[in-house]
Amino acid sequence: MTATFSSASYELSHLGYLEAESIHVFREVAAEFERPCLLFSGGKDSIVMLRLAVRAFAPAHLPFPVMHVDTGHNFPEVIEFRDRCIAEAGARLVVASVQKSIDEGRVTEETGPRASRNRLQTTTLLDTVAEHGFDALFGGARRDEEKARAKERVYSFRDEFGQWDPKNQRPEVWSLYNGRIRGGEHIRVFPISNWTELDVWQYIQSEGVEIPGVYYAHDRPVFERDGMLLAESPFIEQLPGEHVATRRVRYRTVGDMSCTGAVESAATTIDQVIEEVSATRITERGATRADDRVSEAAMEDRKKEGYF
Amino acid sequence: MELLRFATAGSVDDGKSTLIGRLLYDTKSIFQDQLESVERTSQQMGNEYTNLALLTDGLRAEREQGITIDVAYRYFATPRRKFIIADTPGHIQYTRNMVTGASTADLALVLVDVRKGAVEQSRRHAFLASLLRIPHLVVCVNKMDLVDFDRDAYEKAKAEFREFAMKLDINDLTFIPVSALHGDNIVERSLNTPWYEGTSLLHHLEEVHIASDRNLVDARFPVQYVIRPQTDEHHDYRGYAGTVVGGVFKPGDEVMVLPSGFTTTIASVDTFDGPVDEAFAPMSVTIRLTDDLDVSRGDMICRPNNQPLAGQDIDAMLCWMSEASPLTPRTKLAIKHTTRSARAMVTDLRYRLDVNTLHRDESATSLGLNEIGRVSLRCTQPLFFDEYRRNRSTGSFVLIDETTNATVAAGMILGES
Numbered sequence: 001m002t003a004t005f006s007s008a009s010y011e012l013s014h015l016g017y018l019e020a021e022s023i024h025v026f027r028e029v030a031a032e033f034e035r036p037c038l039l040f041s042g043g044k045d046s047i048v049m050l051r052l053a054v055r056a057f058a059p060a061h062l063p064f065p066v067m068h069v070d071t072g073h074n075f076p077e078v079i080e081f082r083d084r085c086i087a088e089a090g091a092r093l094v095v096a097s098v099q100k101s102i103d104e105g106r107v108t109e110e111t112g113p114r115a116s117r118n119r120l121q122t123t124t125l126l127d128t129v130a131e132h133g134f135d136a137l138f139g140g141a142r143r144d145e146e147k148a149r150a151k152e153r154v155y156s157f158r159d160e161f162g163q164w165d166p167k168n169q170r171p172e173v174w175s176l177y178n179g180r181i182r183g184g185e186h187i188r189v190f191p192i193s194n195w196t197e198l199d200v201w202q203y204i205q206s207e208g209v210e211i212p213g214v215y216y217a218h219d220r221p222v223f224e225r226d227g228m229l230l231a232e233s234p235f236i237e238q239l240p241g242e243h244v245a246t247r248r249v250r251y252r253t254v255g256d257m258s259c260t261g262a263v264e265s266a267a268t269t270i271d272q273v274i275e276e277v278s279a280t281r282i283t284e285r286g287a288t289r290a291d292d293r294v295s296e297a298a299m300e301d302r303k304k305e306g307y308f
Numbered sequence: 309m310e311l312l313r314f315a316t317a318g319s320v321d322d323g324k325s326t327l328i329g330r331l332l333y334d335t336k337s338i339f340q341d342q343l344e345s346v347e348r349t350s351q352q353m354g355n356e357y358t359n360l361a362l363l364t365d366g367l368r369a370e371r372e373q374g375i376t377i378d379v380a381y382r383y384f385a386t387p388r389r390k391f392i393i394a395d396t397p398g399h400i401q402y403t404r405n406m407v408t409g410a411s412t413a414d415l416a417l418v419l420v421d422v423r424k425g426a427v428e429q430s431r432r433h434a435f436l437a438s439l440l441r442i443p444h445l446v447v448c449v450n451k452m453d454l455v456d457f458d459r460d461a462y463e464k465a466k467a468e469f470r471e472f473a474m475k476l477d478i479n480d481l482t483f484i485p486v487s488a489l490h491g492d493n494i495v496e497r498s499l500n501t502p503w504y505e506g507t508s509l510l511h512h513l514e515e516v517h518i519a520s521d522r523n524l525v526d527a528r529f530p531v532q533y534v535i536r537p538q539t540d541e542h543h544d545y546r547g548y549a550g551t552v553v554g555g556v557f558k559p560g561d562e563v564m565v566l567p568s569g570f571t572t573t574i575a576s577v578d579t580f581d582g583p584v585d586e587a588f589a590p591m592s593v594t595i596r597l598t599d600d601l602d603v604s605r606g607d608m609i610c611r612p613n614n615q616p617l618a619g620q621d622i623d624a625m626l627c628w629m630s631e632a633s634p635l636t637p638r639t640k641l642a643i644k645h646t647t648r649s650a651r652a653m654v655t656d657l658r659y660r661l662d663v664n665t666l667h668r669d670e671s672a673t674s675l676g677l678n679e680i681g682r683v684s685l686r687c688t689q690p691l692f693f694d695e696y697r698r699n700r701s702t703g704s705f706v707l708i709d710e711t712t713n714a715t716v717a718a719g720m721i722l723g724e725s
Contacts, residue, residue: 010556010588011519014311014390023592024551027533031605031647055580056592059545060537143381150380167369169378171404171629173411173718175551176644176706180713194392196383281340297368 045140096128148300162306228261327488337384403678527555530646553701
């Protein structure tokens with residue numbers, strides 16, 4: 001990236017340092033695994049991930065495909081954005097469809113006003129991993145997001161059931177990563193483990209990367225549930241007493257529409273978003289993710305099952 | 309803005325969690341929902357106060373048992389610097405976790421209870437910091453409030469620690485009298501210690517000079533990945549991608565490629581944004597060479613007049629990390645050193661080191677979990693290495709059990725064997 005280092009003093013800026021560390025991880029995986037794949041949701045973290053991957057292998061194309069686990073409950077503008085991004089990167093897209101898993105009877109759809117396809121994604125993901133024989137999956141998880149993730153390695157070993165065992169993680173010293181696995185096992189790789197939410201935004205700003213419009217303030221019909229603003233959509237029923245009203249909002253994370261909340265905001269430019277993120281007193285998952293509010297260990301439990 | 313990585317080690321009673329909690333809280337790095345969640349859980353667990361350790365103890369087992377098991381990474385920033393904390397448990401049975409946290413740290417923070425002085429645990433932490441060559445060590449003499457901020461008590465603890473530290477290889481040693489509980493000398497200089505002439509802990513973390521900790525003299529570039537686009541536009545492109553781990557690389561530099569020993573010059577140092585004038589540690593770049601040589605992953609690009617050591621026999625300190633079985637000589641293992649993988653065998657265990665007393669037990673025949681010893685290692689192919697004290701990247705390696713695939717040891721190279 002431009003202007004991240006001053007060569008007179010041989011100093012790297014914090015973004016330059018984080019970028020170098022991430023690129024190192026991408027290249028290490030490409031060199032040591034047979035079939036890596038990059039998970040891409042269209043969210044800001046995966047946009048940064050795709051950008052870093054492109055930077056790592058330029059001027060060659062990405063030496064691995066990109067996978068989108070599609071819950072079917074997407075923001076339409078995010079899907080359009082996804083296709084454009086991946087085409088620009090010259091990458092091949094693999095879509096893992098939760099709807100297909102439901103149709104084939106691999107999983108059962110939850111019902112009721114609090115139904116979500118969030119947890120069903122795990123089966124779809126693991127089926128797709130098995131089908132393509134992927135041995136490494138790049139994910140955009142960051143350690144500042146959540147306390148189980150704060151303890152996860154950059155190379156996170158998953159057994160043949162896709163499970164994470166937090167008590168039995170491989171020591172990760174220096175930047176020497178152990179990617180050795182047996183057939184059926186795989187490694188989840190988190191190249192932006194050490195980035196914070198603010199780092200991601202600052203990088204998007206400095207790189208001038210495009211992000212989906214839902215990250216900027218816009219008018220949207222929403223209703224309030226558990227202190228979060230959920231978008232009105234065909235994928236979610238309102239409970240009695242929940243009223244839809246149009247408010248000026250933006251998203252801090254982009255996931256399944258049924259469990260991703262918006263925050264009220266007037267930020268319409270990247271500079272304003274960064275200003276808002278710098279001043280906020282609530283973590284992004286605390287503010288906007290119903291899936292993490294289930295219990296103190298909601299993320300740890302899902303990760304043990306094979307979640308992202 | 310610069311990034312500083314620091315490691316802390318400590319256990320339940322020494323105030324480490326309180327100290328980190330205080331740093332995060334006073335720099336406004338704890339979010340409201342995190343604090344509320346910690347307050348809720350503290351109440352449920354029947355704690356009388358908000359237990360800031362719950363912020364870092366993220367795993368179910370850790371919360372249930374009230375202990376820190378694993379390394380937790382925490383992030384905070386001030387207008388001057390960004391910080392990554394590797395927060396590790398302090399007990400001897402978690403030595404491998406401390407080694408993990410220390411391996412990437414620029415600075416180590418060790419806590420000493422002013423009433424107890426340099427007890428075994430603090431000594432062990434200081435020893436590990438020196439073993440892992442963390443360039444800067446900060447000793448927080450804590451619980452000053454319990455001795456009424458008495459200067460003599462502080463000086464006594466400091467002198468005792470300094471005497472022990474003389475036996476270690478520590479470049480930069482700083483002492484700060486603090487009360488983590490009340491925040492004295494953590495973010496602001498405390499009025500309770502008018503006799504103390506140094507800065508607050510946070511100020512020290514913001515100002516300590518780390519840019520010259522890197523080795524900018526010995527040019528080292530382990531080839532990580534070969535980029536060959538095989539497209540019409542870049543038909544003849546052949547670039548060697550990797551991370552600079554020492555020195556500076558510039559176009560026109562005469563370089564040597566190991567193991568072949570051929571010399572050539574650098575045609576260009578490429579990034580996504582185009583060629584750059586120079587690359588230095590820890591930049592990730594792609595180097596193109598003037599001549600068409602056979603170069604692949606695991607090779608080392610260096611300067612002809614400044615080459616790393618090369619050889620199959622290595623003298624190293626090992627921290628054994630396997631729960632499953634102890635290290636015994638003649639065991640065959642996989643070794644990963646920079647981007648090079650080979651097989652290795654420990655041919656001799658020269659001594660086992662007692663991490664508390666630094667006593668060398670030369671009669672030892674094995675290394676158990678968390679034990680540290682000096683070994684001779686024989687590899688199936690030559691490695692290109694430097695002493696760990698000269699270069700933390702080319703001087704370090706891991707050993708992997710080939711049947712379980714577990715990482716069983718972290719190694720620091722002392723030299724040729």
